[in-house]
Amino acid sequence: MDWLYIYMPIAGFKIFWPGLVLIGFSVGVIGGFFGMGGAWMVTPGLNILGFPMAFAIGTDIAHIAGKSMIATFRHGKFGNVDYKLGFVMLVGTMIGIECGARIVMWLERIGQVGRVVRWVYVVFLFLIALMVFVDYAKAVRKKKRGIVEGEKGAEGITWYKTLHRIKIPPMVHFKTAGFTCSAWLPIMVSYATGVLAGFLGIGGGLLRMPALVYFVGCPTHIAVGTDLFEVMISGLYGAFTYSLKGRIELVAVFIMLTGAAIGAQIGTVATKYSKGYGIRVAFGSAVVCCMISIILKQLKYNLPAAILILGAITTISLYIMITMFRGAAAELREKKARMATAHSS
Amino acid sequence: MRGIKKKLHGIFGLIFALMPSLAWAGGKKASMLVVVADTRRISNPIFHYFANLYNTNITLFALWAVVLTALYGCALGLLMDFIMERTGLDLRTRKIIEH
Numbered sequence: 001m002d003w004l005y006i007y008m009p010i011a012g013f014k015i016f017w018p019g020l021v022l023i024g025f026s027v028g029v030i031g032g033f034f035g036m037g038g039a040w041m042v043t044p045g046l047n048i049l050g051f052p053m054a055f056a057i058g059t060d061i062a063h064i065a066g067k068s069m070i071a072t073f074r075h076g077k078f079g080n081v082d083y084k085l086g087f088v089m090l091v092g093t094m095i096g097i098e099c100g101a102r103i104v105m106w107l108e109r110i111g112q113v114g115r116v117v118r119w120v121y122v123v124f125l126f127l128i129a130l131m132v133f134v135d136y137a138k139a140v141r142k143k144k145r146g147i148v149e150g151e152k153g154a155e156g157i158t159w160y161k162t163l164h165r166i167k168i169p170p171m172v173h174f175k176t177a178g179f180t181c182s183a184w185l186p187i188m189v190s191y192a193t194g195v196l197a198g199f200l201g202i203g204g205g206l207l208r209m210p211a212l213v214y215f216v217g218c219p220t221h222i223a224v225g226t227d228l229f230e231v232m233i234s235g236l237y238g239a240f241t242y243s244l245k246g247r248i249e250l251v252a253v254f255i256m257l258t259g260a261a262i263g264a265q266i267g268t269v270a271t272k273y274s275k276g277y278g279i280r281v282a283f284g285s286a287v288v289c290c291m292i293s294i295i296l297k298q299l300k301y302n303l304p305a306a307i308l309i310l311g312a313i314t315t316i317s318l319y320i321m322i323t324m325f326r327g328a329a330a331e332l333r334e335k336k337a338r339m340a341t342a343h344s345s
Numbered sequence: 346m347r348g349i350k351k352k353l354h355g356i357f358g359l360i361f362a363l364m365p366s367l368a369w370a371g372g373k374k375a376s377m378l379v380v381v382a383d384t385r386r387i388s389n390p391i392f393h394y395f396a397n398l399y400n401t402n403i404t405l406f407a408l409w410a411v412v413l414t415a416l417y418g419c420a421l422g423l424l425m426d427f428i429m430e431r432t433g434l435d436l437r438t439r440k441i442i443e444h
Contacts, residue, residue: 007386007387009382009384009387009389009392009393009395009396010380010382010395010396010399011380012382012383012386054380062410062411062414063414065411065414065415065418066414066415066417066418066421067418069415069418069419069422070418070421070422070425073419073422073423073426074422074425074426074429074436077426077436077437078436078437078438078439079437079438079439080439139444143444153442153443153444154443154444155443155444219441219443220441220443221439221441222441236411236414236415239410239411239414240407240408240410240411241407243403243406243407243410243411244403244404244407246380246399246403247380248410250395250410250413251392253410253414254413254417257414257417257418257421258421261421261422261424261425262425264425265425265429269429269434269436271439272439275442275443275444276441276442276443276444277443277444328432328434331434331435332433332434335433
């Protein structure tokens with residue numbers, strides 16, 4: 001069974017390569033569907049395979065950059081990426097990440113960094129999950145009462161409508177996302193999510209995707225695609241800085257990317273067969289799993305935390321794959337029926 | 346002369362031996378861990394080149410890492426696009442339904 005193991009030339013150890021392909025595949029499915037990098041899933045997965053922690057984060061970030069590129073490619077063809085919005089947000093994201101990193105350095109100086117960062121992360125994950133589920137419950141209530149507002153149908157939380165009323169110039173129209181707002185709104189939102197991402201040491205997809213929906217007013221599908229575009233650029237930058245620090249294993253990145261290429265197609269195409277709220281609720285569930293796993297780790301229950309993360313990855317991936325294959329099968333059946341009717345007439 | 350040489354050797358040897366413990370006793374924050382790729386165990390010439398680059402020129406290695414990741418991502422994206430186009434699915438339009 002030696003062929004199942006590959007030598008990592010930089011880290012200097014052998015690793016079970018099908019495990020890397022599987023991690024890449026699952027994170028590709030989930031990332032393509034939710035529009036996030038998924039570092040919280042990859043790092044523990046790599047650790048379980050025996051990857052040294054020093055290499056796990058850098059390898060993970062480089063793989064996320066490549067994977068987001070593949071998923072952005074597919075989302076772009078669907079028209080799910082608002083490149084103009086992505087570039088505008090990039091300004092706030094970059095400045096925000098730098099500010100967040102400086103806050104961490106200040107906390108490091110006063111010796112509080114570890115505990116503060118982890119608990120702030122937990123609080124934010126809790127707030128995101130709460131926001132998603134409250135929004136869903138409100139939207140369901142409105143739909144039952146027959147209250148439908150605009151093109152988007154019944155919506156729960158509509159904070160973006162209030163924020164769109166702020167008319168500080170320059171006003172910008174985002175054609176793909178389908179709204180006009182002050183350029184300062186996406187810049188400030190991306191700055192805030194950037195500060196948090198830099199502070200928490202994460203890619204930011206987990207924060208930016210819901211922020212795009214609830215504060216900027218993007219339809220869910222466009223939020224997913226545009227967020228992946230942002231993750232791709234910040235991931236490439238992250239890959240460069242971690243490589244400079246010597247914390248990357250290129251062979252592992254390439255193996256994981258091969259699995260992610262297939263997974264990202266499934267995750268991205270699955271968004272076509274999902275309603276916006278379906279994506280939001282599944283995203284909320286993923287956030288809850290992430291939050292519980294961090295609490296378990298904080299309480300030193302490392303094994304249950306790893307089991308929870310792996311269980312969540314498997315369940316969510318299966319849900320997305322079933323959605324994709326069912327939708328694709330229905331579409332092909334419909335296409336076949338249409339062609340048969342055209343032939344007979 | 347030989348005596349002075351011996352004494353100097355002894356002092357340098359002692360400093361060398363005590364260096365780690367002196368650094369430890371200094372109590373300052375440990376510097377970043379330096380990882381060196383063991384190129385002696387690599388037979389593949391491509392792997393050998395990158396492992397060697399990692400040890401000797403980390404900036405060029407970082408540039409290669411980003412460029413290769415981007416290129417491989419693009420290549421896989423194009424390949425998967427080619428395959429997916431042949432499934433018969435409509436991959437250019439979708440309806441946005443929120444609820």
